[in-house]
Amino acid sequence: MIVVMKSPCSDQDIKHVLTCLENHSLTGHLSHGVERTVIGVLGAVGPSGAPGSIGGINPTLGETLEGLSGVESVLRVSKPYKLASREFHPKDTVVEVPDACVSKGVVSIGGSEVVMMAGPCAVESEKQLMRAAEAVRKEGAVILRGGAFKPSTSPYGFRGLGEEGLKLLAKVRSELGIAVITEVMTPTDVPMVCEYADILQIGTRNMQNYMLLDEVGRIRKPVVLKRGMSATIEEWLLAAEYILSQGNRNVILCERGIRTFEKLTRNMMDISAIPLIKQLSHLPIISDPSQGTGRRDLVGKMTLASVAAGTDGLLIEVHPNPDEALKDGAQSLAIEQFRELMPQVDAVAQAIGRTLVTK
Amino acid sequence: MIVVMKSPCSDQDIKHVLTCLENHSLTGHLSHGVERTVIGVLGAVGPSGAPGSIGGINPTLGETLEGLSGVESVLRVSKPYKLASREFHPKDTVVEVPDACVSKGVVSIGGSEVVMMAGPCAVESEKQLMRAAEAVRKEGAVILRGGAFKPSTSPYGFRGLGEEGLKLLAKVRSELGIAVITEVMTPTDVPMVCEYADILQIGTRNMQNYMLLDEVGRIRKPVVLKRGMSATIEEWLLAAEYILSQGNRNVILCERGIRTFEKLTRNMMDISAIPLIKQLSHLPIISDPSQGTGRRDLVGKMTLASVAAGTDGLLIEVHPNPDEALKDGAQSLAIEQFRELMPQVDAVAQAIGRTLVTK
Amino acid sequence: MIVVMKSPCSDQDIKHVLTCLENHSLTGHLSHGVERTVIGVLGAVGPSGAPGSIGGINPTLGETLEGLSGVESVLRVSKPYKLASREFHPKDTVVEVPDACVSKGVVSIGGSEVVMMAGPCAVESEKQLMRAAEAVRKEGAVILRGGAFKPSTSPYGFRGLGEEGLKLLAKVRSELGIAVITEVMTPTDVPMVCEYADILQIGTRNMQNYMLLDEVGRIRKPVVLKRGMSATIEEWLLAAEYILSQGNRNVILCERGIRTFEKLTRNMMDISAIPLIKQLSHLPIISDPSQGTGRRDLVGKMTLASVAAGTDGLLIEVHPNPDEALKDGAQSLAIEQFRELMPQVDAVAQAIGRTLVTK
C-alpha cells in the first residue's frame, strides 16, 4: 500500500500517517519526490499477509488513511483477494460434476472441454420441463438448467414453483440421468436445494448477499456465482473469495452481462471478462448469453463469441414453446434454434483447440 | 401496452400476436401507420388492473410479446408499480417514528420537517457509540444510526458486532431517548433487529433481496430502503412495492449514490432522484451523502444540495475519532465537522420553507 | 409516435396535445384505456416520412410534446435514422477499397471475407512505419493503419506528426502496394487526408463532431466511423446517417469499446453490437480490440470473439517495438504476437463459414 500526500502537506500530517501505520503494526517508508511525498507501507496488509490480518481490521485501513488530513490518495499494491487469485493457485481449477448422462459419469468444468448447460428459464410444469430436457439433451447439452426460485423485479411477477419445481428437476434428472443446476436465493433454502440439485446457482442480484455466500461456502457442491449487474471484476472475485474462504473450492464464475447506458439490450455482455478472469484467477468461467443480452436474436452469436474468447461453458435458456413461457420468453431459444446452434459451437470450439462435450 | 411490428411484417406475424393477446384475455387493436403496424393492447395488464392480474403472469407478457416473430418492440404505457405510485396515493405519506428525544415524542418523516439521522458507520464499542450518540444528539440529530450487521466487500473485512451491537444500540437508545436505525441483512434476522431498533434499513446490496423485502413487508416498523447501486428509479420503486404489497406502508426511500465511470468518488449521488421520486411516488425520501460520495470532504456540500432539492432527511456517518474507525473512516465526519454543518442545514432548509427538527 | 397522458389528465391537456399535433400537420388518434389516455400520432414524423419532414423541425416534436402539461411520456415507433437502416436498404452494403497488395486489386469490406487492418497506433518515423507495415503485410494484413493526427487526452501528450506522417503513409503505400487508413480530426484537414489515404477514420471523440461528419459526407472515399465512447447504438447510426445523407455511402462502422464502471480495462468492448448492427443496418462493421480493451494481453481473445460474432474486419495496433512506442504501447501487439494470432483468426473465420482475406 502506498500513501500519496497532498502537495504541500505539513510535517504534522506526515507524522499522523506514520503513527496510524504504527498503530496497525506497520512501518511507513518516506520518499520525498520532486513534487510530493509518498509513504510506502511495509508489512502485511490485508488478506494475503500474516494470519493475524485475516478476519481483522486491515482491509479497511486504506479507507482510514484516505480520510486523514493531508492524504491525497491511497494506492493498493496487493490484490484484495487471495484464494481466488492465480498467484495463490497457478493451476486451473477443474470442477467435477457427477453426471450419469455422459459416458465418463462426470462432467469437468474448467478443463479442455466446453460444457453446454441448457433448459428453460423457469420450471413451469413436468411436461414443459421434460420436453425441454429431452430436447436439449438430444442436441448435446449435458447439464439441465431450470429455475424453481425465480427473482422477479416486480412483486406481481412469476416467482417460481419453489420446492415443487425442485422435485420436478430431480424427477427429470433421475429419468434422463442429466445433472441439474438451479438457483438458490436465501440461506435457509440451501440445504433443500442441495438435496435436489447438482450445482447451485447464485444469481446476479445476490452476488453480494454475504450470508448466502457464507452458507454455500459451507457445502461442497459446485456453486455457479453470477457476476453482479454492476460488479467490477475485483468485487466479483471477492464474492468468490467469500465462498472459498468458507472451504468450498468448487466455485464457477458466470459472466451474464452488466448494466450500461445502452437501451437496445437488457444487459451488455463483458466478453473481455472471460480472458481477464483466466489471467487473474484459477477458477472456471462460463457465460450466460440469454441473460447477457435479453434478446433471442443475439444469443447465438454471443455464444460463439464466448467460446472464441475461452469460456468453459454456457448457460442457455431453451423453451419448448418460448411464446408461452412464464418468464423471459424474449430471450429463450426455441428448440430448433438450439439445434442449429450446437454444431456451430462445436466448430468454433474446435477452431481454438477445444471440444464441446456431448456424451 | 403497445406492440410495434417490424416493417415489413407478415399477416401471419400479426395474427400470432393477436392470438397471444387473446390467450391472456386481452384484445389487440390494430393501427396501420404510414410506415408500420402498431397493435394497442386493451384490457388490464399487470398490477394496476383488475384484481386477477395481481400475483399472476401478466408482468412477463411484455417479454413474451417481444420474443414473437415480427415484433420490433413493446412499449409499456402503465407504470409497473401501483401501491408506490403517486397516482394510487396522491397525498404524501408521512412515516412516524416514536422518539423520546423530541418534545412531541414522535418524529415525522415525509412532512414539512427535515430529519437528521447520524452516528457511526458501525457500532464498535459502547464507549464509541455513546460518545457519537451524545455528540450528534447535542448538535440536533434526532435519530441515531449505527450498523451491527455490516456488509463488507471483502470476507476479511469487519462485518459488525451482530446482536451485541444491537444491544449496545438499545442501551444507548434507552439512556438518551433517541430513536435508532440499523441495517438488517437476511430474513431470519428481522425479528431480532425489530426487537432493538425503531427503523430497519435495507442496504444497497439487498435492494433486490426479495425474500428479505417480503419479510420486512410483514412487519409494521418503518423500513428505509436504499437504492441499489445500479438500480433504476423504476426498479427501486418496484422493490418498495414488494414491501408495500405485503402490508407494510411505512417505507422510506434513501438515495445513496449510484455506480458510474467516475473514479474520484466512491459513488455518484443522483440528487435529481429526490424531486423525481417526489413526483412519481408518495413515499418519503432521504439522502445518504456519506455513502453517496465516500469522501468526508464532500459530505457537507452534498447534504446542503440534498436539502435544497427537497430531501426529507439525512443519514450521515459521524465518528468520534474517524482515524480509528473500523469501517468507512474516509467518509465519516468528525464531530466538529458535524457541528459546523448543522446550522448550514438549518439555513438551507429555511430558505426553501422547511425546518430542521432538532428537539 | 404515441403520446401517453398522465392519469388523471384534464380535457384541456388532451386538447392542447391535439392542437400541437395539428400545428405540425399531424392527426392525433385518441384511445381511452382502463387506466390512461393514449394518443396515437398519424402522419409522417421525422426522417422516414414525406420529403417535407427531412431537414425540418419534426425530429424535435417529441421533445416538445414531452414538455406539454399532462403528458407522461412520448414513445417513438419509427427509427430516427433512415438511410442507415436495413429496412431502407435490405441488402448488405459492401465497401470496396482499391488495394494493390491483393490479387483482385480491391478489398471488399462487408462481404463474406474478413479483413485485417493493422499497424502502429501512431506514425513515428519512416523506419518504424516501414518495419511495421512489412511485418503486418507479411502475416496477411491487407490494410495498413497508422495515425498522423492523434487525439491525446493530455495537451502534453504526443499528437502525431501531422502531414509529415501522412506523407510517410503514402510512401509506404506506394512501396508495398498496401491500402492505408488514417484518422482525420477536423473538417479543414479532410482534403489533405484524402490525398494520402484510402480510408478516412473518424475517432471516438469525434463521432458527434457534426461539421466533420458533414465534410466526410461530401467526399466519396470510405469512412470508418468509430463508436463514441458513450454512444448508444442509435446515436451511432444517426452519426452514420449524417455522412450518408450528404451522399457518401461508403460508411463502415467500428466498435471500439464503451465506457463503463470497470477499472481493469480501458474500455469495454460491446461484442453484441456486432450482430445488433447487422440486424439494424446494412453497413459493414469492424472491431478494434486494441482500443476496445487497452490491454495487449486481451487483444487476441477479443479478436477471435469479434470474428465469431460476425465482424467484417479488424483494426489492430501492432508495433515493431511496443516498449518504445510513443503512443498506446500497452495495447500494441508485438510482431510475434500478431504472427501467432493470424492463423487463429483464420481458423475461427472458417469455423463460421468465412475466410480471412490475405492476398
Added chain:
Amino acid sequence: MIVVMKSPCSDQDIKHVLTCLENHSLTGHLSHGVERTVIGVLGAVGPSGAPGSIGGINPTLGETLEGLSGVESVLRVSKPYKLASREFHPKDTVVEVPDACVSKGVVSIGGSEVVMMAGPCAVESEKQLMRAAEAVRKEGAVILRGGAFKPSTSPYGFRGLGEEGLKLLAKVRSELGIAVITEVMTPTDVPMVCEYADILQIGTRNMQNYMLLDEVGRIRKPVVLKRGMSATIEEWLLAAEYILSQGNRNVILCERGIRTFEKLTRNMMDISAIPLIKQLSHLPIISDPSQGTGRRDLVGKMTLASVAAGTDGLLIEVHPNPDEALKDGAQSLAIEQFRELMPQVDAVAQAIGRTLVTK
C-alpha cells in the same frame, strides 16, 4: 509514478523496467515487499515537472510501462494537469465579463456572487429572442444564452440559424446591454463567434475536440467548457488544460450531467462535481440543470441543489413559449416558472453566504 510488478516476476523483467526508465532519463527505486516488488520512479514525469517534459513523450510513459512483461500495474502519483490545478494556483480564478446591464459594468464569475445566465436553447427569430431576453433580464438574469450553432443528434434536426443567429444575439445585446454566451462548434468559426459574443461555449460533444480547444485557447474571451457526457473529472480538467496551456486563462467549467443507465432523465447531474472541482482546481464552475436533467419539472430543484453545493453560476433554458420551441422544448422553463425560481435561488444563495447578482 510507481510500477507494481507481478508476483512472481523475473529479474529480467525488473531490469527491463529499469532500462526503460533510464531511456527516459528517470531513475527507478526498487522496493521488495513481502508479496511483490515495487519500483518507485524518481525524476519529473509529465507536465508538472521540468520544462523538457512539457510537450514531450512522457505522458505516455505510463502506458509503455504497463505493457512491459512482468508489470502488473502503474500507479500515477502526480496529477496529469498542472495549470488547471489548485496546487499550481491556490487562489480562486475570477473571470470577468464586461456587461452593460449591471451597475458595475462587469460580471464576476467565480467570486462571491452567483450569476444567472438564461435564455432560449436556440435562437429562432428576433421576436422570440427579444421576448426571452427581456423576460429573463427583468427577472434578474445578467447574461443571455442562445444557440446559433446547435449540435443535433439527428441530421434532420434543427441545427441553428448560424451567423444570422449571432447577429440577432448581438442586436439584442446592444439594445438591452446584456452580455451574451453562445456555442462555437468548429475551429474556423471561432473568429466569427468572437465578434458577436462575450462568452464562447464549448458543448459536451466537443469537450475533446482538441483543435477547437487549441483555437479558443488562442483568444482571450472567456470560454465555458462543458463536461463531456462521459468524461471523468480528470479528463475534463485536462480539456481545460488544453485551453489554459495556449494562454487563455478565462476558463469556466460547466457541469451538465453525465450518461448513466437511468432512463427517466436525459442525463444525470453530478452535483458532487461542484465541490470536487472547487477542491482540485481554481477555475469557476457553473451548472446547466436544463441539459443536466432534460426535464422542465426538475430544473428548479436542481438549480437550488447546485447553488447549495457551491456553483458559481447557472445556465438555464427559458423560452417565451416552450411548446413551440424548435429545440429542447421539454427542458425549457416558461417565463412564469423562471420568475418563480429566481427568489428561491436568491434565498438559497443567501443561506450559504452568497448573493445572486441581478443588477
